[in-house]
Amino acid sequence: MTKAPLTLYLAAPRGFCAGVDRAIKIVEMALEKWGAPVYVRHEIVHNKFVVDGLRDKGAVFVEELEECPPDRPVIFSAHGVPKAVPAEAARREMVYVDATCPLVSKVHIEAARHHENGLQMIMIGHEGHPETVGTMGQLPEGEVLLVETVEDVATVEVRDPAQLAFVTQTTLSIDDTADIVAALRVRFPAIVGPHKEDICYATTNRQEAVKAIAPDCDALLVVGAPNSSNSKRLVEVARKAGCSYAQLVQRAEDIDWRALEGIRAVGVTAGASAPEVLIDEVVAAFGARFDMTVEKVETAQENVEFKVPRVLRIPA
Numbered sequence: 450m451t452k453a454p455l456t457l458y459l460a461a462p463r464g465f466c467a468g469v470d471r472a473i474k475i476v477e478m479a480l481e482k483w484g485a486p487v488y489v490r491h492e493i494v495h496n497k498f499v500v501d502g503l504r505d506k507g508a509v510f511v512e513e514l515e516e517c518p519p520d521r522p523v524i525f526s527a528h529g530v531p532k533a534v535p536a537e538a539a540r541r542e543m544v545y546v547d548a549t550c551p552l553v554s555k556v557h558i559e560a561a562r563h564h565e566n567g568l569q570m571i572m573i574g575h576e577g578h579p580e581t582v583g584t585m586g587q588l589p590e591g592e593v594l595l596v597e598t599v600e601d602v603a604t605v606e607v608r609d610p611a612q613l614a615f616v617t618q619t620t621l622s623i624d625d626t627a628d629i630v631a632a633l634r635v636r637f638p639a640i641v642g643p644h645k646e647d648i649c650y651a652t653t654n655r656q657e658a659v660k661a662i663a664p665d666c667d668a669l670l671v672v673g674a675p676n677s678s679n680s681k682r683l684v685e686v687a688r689k690a691g692c693s694y695a696q697l698v699q700r701a702e703d704i705d706w707r708a709l710e711g712i713r714a715v716g717v718t719a720g721a722s723a724p725e726v727l728i729d730e731v732v733a734a735f736g737a738r739f740d741m742t743v744e745k746v747e748t749a750q751e752n753v754e755f756k757v758p759r760v761l762r763i764p765a
């Protein structure tokens with residue numbers, strides 16, 4: 450049977466970012482340095498394949514510090530943690546390594562600086578996401594107000610409109626966040642904040658690459674986990690950019706082939722926590738069913754690298 454022709458637009462950049470790469474390295478190096486088990490508070494990055502692989506090497510994933518024995522090292526995930534978590538680990542005299550992405554830590558520092566200057570904070574983010582919980586947890590309760598939408602901006606009750614600052618989650622939709630920031634600046638003209646928002650380079654680049662391919666695609670697949678914020682945003686960005694069938698898939702086995710019948714062009718990208726091996730798997734699955742031509746569409750080049758914490762660079 451002859452295969453139908455298909456152009457596969459492979460977005461670049463896609464997949465792993467420097468913060469995810471560093472966080473995974475931290476767990477691997479901690480296992481090398483201290484042996485198994487090493488405890489990890491929350492999924493180190495939001496990807497089941499990555500987490501399962503590290504679990505096989507001896508990492509134990511827990512949600513709270515209380516679940517870790519005091520005599521084993523614990524690692525905090527790339528999303529960041531409330532200030533109370535390392536403080537509690539220190540009180541228990543635990544060995545801990547913070548794998549918070551340096552770009553998330555930068556937002557924590559911004560929030561603390563505004564607080565020291567007497568400003569109340571508004572955080573633009575998703576309620577319950579670990580990064581939002583971690584950033585809000587840098588300041589005392591009530592000092593950070595969460596807004597998720599433009600509608601929230603209209604109703605948020607602040608202490609003093611003249612004494613306000615904002616920060617954002619790093620993995621939001623650039624366009625939606627721009628609208629929320631604009632609404633904040635209209636309602637609170639004195640609000641202080643970053644020039645645009647705190648969305649990181651990796652989120653920005655992956656969204657731009659999706660925007661470049663989506664209009665030419667009959668379908669677009671984002672390799673990523675359902676709890677990965679930046680992956681879910683890529684699906685939304687693809688739909689807004691003109692590709693009505695945009696779906697998140699964790700593995701090739703999740704692809705709904707019936708929904709893809711008759712397509713001539715498909716886009717493939719991946720969230721910042723999805724390893725390249727899973728993207729290869731998805732591309733190969735298309736290659737097995739179609740007479741496929743792969744076109745790489747690169748909208749930016751990345752050369753960001755973050756060092757692992759010093760404690761892991763010195764021998765045990």
Ligand code: SF4
Pocket residue numbers: 466467468469527550551552553619620649650651652679721
């Ligand atoms: S998505 Fe951005 S903020 Fe999150 S880990 Fe990657 S580089 Fe850091």
